[in-house]
Amino acid sequence: MAADDHGLAGVCFRQRCQGSGGAIGQLLEALAGRSGDPCVGQLWASLHPTCLDDAVSNAFDEHVMALLARLSSRGSDAMVWKELWDELYHQYPSDVACAAVPELAAIAADGAPSDRFEAVQLAGALLAKADPYTAEIRERYAGHIATLLREAQVELAENSPEDNHDPTSFVLRVQAVLAFEDATIWSEQLIGLLDEEFEIICPACWAAMDLYLGERGFFTCTGGYPPETVTRRPLVASHPDELTGLGHRLHRLAAAARQHTLARQLTYLFGRGTCTENGHQFIPADSVVELWTS
């Protein structure tokens, strides 16, 4: 039985080891019948310094190395993904954590469907968290990021079984695509559409406001709670045919995926808003960018 059938270790790790020489490849075959043995993870962890890029083996402790080694093209334990998120996204500095991008790209290319989604999401989140200081990282891992982008685009193009099906996964996939393409605040902030609100700053006078896009209405308002009691100004939606640039692209993606609620929100996000303090007119999306880049 081939090593792939046993989920012995991370795809990328395995490919590197098998390509590095016969001895390690033979050891892999010897381990193939011991996939349920907890010692296998430890053995892999001990093997890694001999076959991994220095950037990877120097970046992570043994626990993370063992977790990465447990990723499998056959399907990975959900707890492995949870622990990887906890470690890489929450514990490690974002630029250091990006050393895992090659392993995640390998799973995105060859993993089981659910693992591909997890790999794309984690890699996208790591890049987005490290932005905007990722020029060197993006150059170093350009091929791997291209692989992740292709998988994210494939997932995004899958047919939706019904209108407004699983908007959370849709937004997360769009965020991942944006993260793999380049640094942008929308690779982390687009999720605000699901919460139906954003914090914003007027691009003209820097007045702090809130932006609502959902069941409570479509408006800007001064800070305070509840929003019904504070000064508010209605948003004006753009006609879809009037949208340009990112607004046009995101609306087109949402419409194609039958995410009609999100598509409507986007016509307001990329429509027109009014400053509650001084009456300035602005594109609401620009006021979100203003907050996160000022």
Ligand SMILES: [Zn+2]
């Ligand atoms: Zn203003």
